Amino acid sequence: MPDAPDRAAAPTRDARAEPPGGFGAKDPAGSSAGAPDCLGRALADARSPRVPALSPYVPERPFPWSGPGLPLSAGGRRRTDAAAAFGGPRRRAAAGARTDSGPGSATVGAAPIRHDAPLDLARLLRLSLAAPAGTSGRLRPVPSAGALHSVRAHLLVGPGCSLPPGRYAYDPHTHRAHPRGPAPDCVPAGALAVLTVAASRTVAHYGHRAWPLLLLDAGHAAAALAQAGPPTADVLVCLDADGALLSAAAGLPRAPARHSEWQAAELEPPLAAVWFTPSGGSVRTIDPLSAWATRARASAPVRAPGPPIAQPRELSRTQRLLSLLAQAPARPAGTWHPASRPEGVTGKTLTTRRSAPPDDLRRPPERELLASVLTTARAASPAGPDWTVVTGGAAPALYTGSPGRPGLLLHAHGDARPTLAHWAARQTWIGTTGAVLLAHGCPDDASPAEVRISHLAAGYAIGLAQTHATALGLRSRPIGSWQQADLGAALGEAPGRDWVVHGLALGAPPAKATTPPATRTATPLTTRTATAPAAPTAAPRATRPTPHSTDPPAPGTTARTTPPGEEERP
Missing domain, CATH: 3.40.109.10 (NADH Oxidase)
Structure with missing residues (x-):
């Protein structure tokens, strides 16, 4: 293949220029003003040889939801008032949570966590997103660019799961689910995971090249969840639902308004969803995101101590670009595709x-x-x-x-x-x-x-x-x-x-x-x-010839000659 070390990706474009009001600006007709042009510039810049500027290390921010959370693993159970987290026993009972403890259940306050439920969320998340206990959390079942793990999962839990019905934010470091609100009436059985990205660390590491990596990370997280689904569940994946509907279903504010509504937390543009339903159910006739969006409000994150963190311009640009990409007003419910686990893949794999x-x-x-x-x-x-x-x-x-x-x-x-x-x-x-x-x-x-x-x-x-x-x-x-x-x-x-x-x-x-x-x-x-x-x-x-590259590696050079900040997935 011919090499092209001196060919600029798009010399006439400047990806650093934004339309008035940013990537998310709207014109009177409701479309994104300047979106195609600015997206093309950002795409060309990410593909260009321009090296990201060096930036100081950005530590992972504290998990933004308060409380000890509900332990998902039986070995790490801790008594917590789950009923109070959902607004009291009457609210919890209305949401369909059981009040008794049977075989295989672990009582957490007044609400049981059932580890013998048809959909065991503890096992599902341990095989997909959880950081192994006793580790730094860099190496997990799911890969991530630079081992930065920018993807967050918001769990929308219906009947038939090991957690009581409701909305949760999942903390992969503690393997706990933090309750964020009750479930709407008549939500489908099973669980829905809405995947968002917190981009600050990836942007600090990769600069203008971060946003494609964040999209890839979200795709990897969706694959990890889909493969971890139990044999008793059907798994469907949606990669094109409208971001506003994803936000409403997860109880998050619309992404462009996040800083005015939830100034305590980082913007989390939603990008994908994975749905786990009991096998054999009539899932095709249900729009799960719309069912969960009927009660869109949920608990807000806690404000971190200290002064507000300054928002770097590159981070704001990346967040707006991801919010633009998540817009799909023509087909807000998206397309659900059945997921299948490749042959030979087990939990150990x-x-x-x-x-x-x-x-x-x-x-x-x-x-x-x-x-x-x-x-x-x-x-x-x-x-x-x-x-x-x-x-x-x-x-x-x-x-x-x-x-x-x-x-x-x-x-x-x-x-x-x-x-x-x-x-x-x-x-x-x-x-x-x-x-x-x-x-x-x-x-x-x-x-x-x-x-x-x-x-x-x-x-x-x-x-x-x-x-x-x-x-x-x-x-x-x-x-x-x-x-x-x-x-x-x-x-x-x-x-x-x-x-x-x-x-x-x-x-x-x-x-x-x-x-x-x-x-x-x-x-x-x-x-x-x-x-x-x-x-x-x-x-x-x-028979078409493909010449060798004109820029081969130096003789004897085999591996780690990558400069700091350019390494890929560990």
Whole structure:
């Protein structure tokens, strides 16, 4: 693939300019004033080689909801008056919470937490978002850019769950649910998780490149929750609901007005939702977000001690941009897609998934395994990006999926990995990795809805693909930040139409000590690569040459040459 180290992403645009009133400004007709132009500038800036300015370390803010919260794990139970949190026993009884304690229940004040309920939220959250006990919280079941974990979950709990019905804010560090208000009448059974992002730490670390990473993080969180759902529940995922409806359902103020209504807390633009319902229910006839939005008010966060924290301009810009992307007034209820757990993924797979060190990713995976991971990514979201696998080995090439049948379809010859290393913040270890799964699309002139779904769906699909790779015994590492990564132009197509959005580096597991690595890898990989074309219909494109990068890694350079602040997911 041709490299383009000197090509500016969009030299005529200045992403730092905002329309009067900011990204969220409205014109008299109700549309966002200047939204397409400013979004294009922000997209071009995030893809440009401009390096984020250095900023001081930003510690994680205290959890903004008061009270000890309800312990989700049986081992950490603590007596708390849950009835008072919901407005007294009469209010709690009206919300449908039980007042007795049966087998498998843990009484918390007057309201029981039932660990034998059809939907055990303690297990679901432990397998997805919770920080492992006794750790700093950096490494969790869900990956995050820079291990900053910007995604927050607001739980909307109906009947049939281990928590009493109501609204909760989940604290992943303490594994507790903080009650924020009662449930409206006639909410559907099961639980709804509305995912928001608190952007301050990610913006401090990544600057103008933060907002695409926040969208990817939200997609990863949705995937982690969806895969943690129990077999007794149907899981549906929505990545395109209107932000105003998401806010109303979660009992949050409309995002643009957050600073005037809730000055004590950081702005949390809502981006996605995951719905867990009893298996076999008539979920398709219910709009869960509208049902929860009928009683939109809930408790506000507590004011942190000390003077108010100054709001950096880059943070305000990112929050407004995310709020703009969350607007979907034409289809406020969004589209719900059923989620499925990849084959072989267990609870242990979810809790042991970790992003591998670069040195563990050098061995090329077998083609059958790559095809399986690619199939998982392509099937994750119908409206998501396109997918390509880049391989190394004896016959490096680019492969796509073969519609309607398993296997890899040869797309182009040549080693694209050095070019990918240059595009991904010059992380030279990518030039020697076994394979890279790429999500790509999102053209320069993409609408806000397309930008949002491209990034959320990419994060969601890579999340599923990574756990599937873990179940298959592969090593993996997500790659989130890409600059000048115009894949279409590098392959000779029209520039600005097909950009890399997300990636997943993949490597085969280390060889056993009793078998030399060369014996394990050389023969099967050479044989398989030589027969790479999977279908005769691919021949015209398979013969298109793909030159090597003009900016290869320095000889002997293998791994961590990434400057501080440019590292990706740990």
